[in-house]
Amino acid sequence: MNIVVVGLSHKTASVDIREKLSIPETKMEAALAHLMAYPHVEEIAIISTCNRMEIYAVIKETEAGVTEITQFLSEISHIKLHELRRHLFILLHQDAIRHLLRVAAGLESLVLGEGQILAQVKNTHKLAQQYKSIGRLLDHLFKQALTAGKRVRSETSIGTGAVSISSAAVELAHLKLEKIASASVSIVGAGKMARLLVQHLLSKGVVDIRIINRSNRRAQELASQFPGTPLTFFPFEEMLPTIAQCDLVFTSTAATEPIVNRSQLDSLNISEMILIDISVPRNVDADVQDLLNIRSFNVDDLKAVVAQNQINRRKIAQEAEALLEEEVESFEAWWHSLDTIPTISCLRTKMEEIRTQELEKALSRLGSEFAGKHQDVIETLTRSIVNKILHEPTVQLRAQRDIENRQRCLQTLHTLFDLDPEEQFT
Numbered sequence: 137m138n139i140v141v142v143g144l145s146h147k148t149a150s151v152d153i154r155e156k157l158s159i160p161e162t163k164m165e166a167a168l169a170h171l172m173a174y175p176h177v178e179e180i181a182i183i184s185t186c187n188r189m190e191i192y193a194v195i196k197e198t199e200a201g202v203t204e205i206t207q208f209l210s211e212i213s214h215i216k217l218h219e220l221r222r223h224l225f226i227l228l229h230q231d232a233i234r235h236l237l238r239v240a241a242g243l244e245s246l247v248l249g250e251g252q253i254l255a256q257v258k259n260t261h262k263l264a265q266q267y268k269s270i271g272r273l274l275d276h277l278f279k280q281a282l283t284a285g286k287r288v289r290s291e292t293s294i295g296t297g298a299v300s301i302s303s304a305a306v307e308l309a310h311l312k313l314e315k316i317a318s319a320s321v322s323i324v325g326a327g328k329m330a331r332l333l334v335q336h337l338l339s340k341g342v343v344d345i346r347i348i349n350r351s352n353r354r355a356q357e358l359a360s361q362f363p364g365t366p367l368t369f370f371p372f373e374e375m376l377p378t379i380a381q382c383d384l385v386f387t388s389t390a391a392t393e394p395i396v397n398r399s400q401l402d403s404l405n406i407s408e409m410i411l412i413d414i415s416v417p418r419n420v421d422a423d424v425q426d427l428l429n430i431r432s433f434n435v436d437d438l439k440a441v442v443a444q445n446q447i448n449r450r451k452i453a454q455e456a457e458a459l460l461e462e463e464v465e466s467f468e469a470w471w472h473s474l475d476t477i478p479t480i481s482c483l484r485t486k487m488e489e490i491r492t493q494e495l496e497k498a499l500s501r502l503g504s505e506f507a508g509k510h511q512d513v514i515e516t517l518t519r520s521i522v523n524k525i526l527h528e529p530t531v532q533l534r535a536q537r538d539i540e541n542r543q544r545c546l547q548t549l550h551t552l553f554d555l556d557p558e559e560q561f562t
Contacts, residue, residue, distance in 0.1 A: 141232040143190030149223040155417035156213040157189040168269040174204040181264040186416035240285030249294035254285040284463040288456040302332030304438040317341035325388035326354040380404040387419035394421035473534040478557035
């Protein structure tokens with residue numbers, strides 16, 4: 137068995153490639169089931185965000201399993217395999233483990249140290265559990281990654297003042313718009329990204345914020361997080377006339393197809409507008425860039441803004457790297473200890489058989505007049521003796537990190553106690 141990750145990110149692919157591989161949560165169950173049907177795939181989890189699409193897998197044969205996963209990515213994106221390969225990265229075993237921990241800690245994010253990714257990793261784990269696509273290895277790895285991400289944020293200052301994609305978008309707007317505080321702003325969408333947009337716009341002094349959303353309930357939930365703030369809400373059907381009145385428009389919805397295009401905006405006779413799309417797949421069609429009166433930006437345009445914040449944060453990231461190495465070692469030690477389980481189980485079974493047989497002999501000699509409460513005491517005594525005898529060898533065996541030493545210890549136990557774990561577990 138091997139753990140692998142096959143995927144792409146903002147570092148290897150542009151947004152037009154990433155959006156073709158994006159898997160919305162509504163289609164995650166089908167995607168996981170599709171991958172689990174491949175003969176060499178044992179466990180699967182998928183992280184799909186605006187900046188990355190990564191498939192984590194436990195596979196039987198490395199080459200065959202990776203081939204199956206890359207073929208899947210080619211199929212869902214409708215990109216020919218030879219074209220897709222140049223955007224993909226493939227990491228094996230320890231590199232795959234380390235990568236997930238780095239992702240959870242925000243070290244692989246466009247915005248170094250951003251905290252939203254930890255919730256996305258947690259959601260990936262939850263969905264994989266819900267759809268029963270992960271087993272012992274990936275379940276433990278994702279739990280370790282969540283622990284590592286929380287530890288990095290609590291033990292370093294990487295999360296202090298960390299900007300998100302939303303705040304980077306607001307910073308970009310601030311650079312492009314001289315007087316952002318007096319601008320009229322529309323936000324299409326009412327999810328987490330929209331909440332962060334509102335938060336950062338308010339910090340810039342913006343007072344005219346209009347929320348456009350399909351669900352009135354979601355809009356009200358957003359409003360409840362900013363009591364006393366004069367947010368104005370509009371139904372999705374009024375999107376075009378609403379944005380036509382605004383200087384600045386952000387789009388952040390889960391739509392899988394563009395909801396704004398050139399012909400729509402062309403019909404509105406807009407004099408000037410800044411349009412920033414932070415969604416993947418994109419909410420704004422690429423043809424909007426052809427309009428002279430519209431300045432359109434997407435998530436890839438945020439890189440220049442983000443770069444200004446990275447220099448100081450890289451020093452902090454070095455502290456995080458050391459913590460992550462400890463977490464990698466912890467996972468590796470746990471994984472390597474798994475091959476001791478059959479032998480330990482077999483040894484315990486043998487000891488329990490001996491204990492039971494000798495206990496029955498002793499009780500038969502004591503006779504029927506021996507009270508039941510005394511039998512319970514002897515039962516507990518003998519079980520405790522066996523557990524204490526086996527405790528130290530079990531701990532030492534699991535602690536053996538050198539594979540050759542561990543195998544020698546296992547073989548010694550097999551020989552000394554005449555154990556055959558393979559026979560027991562067949």
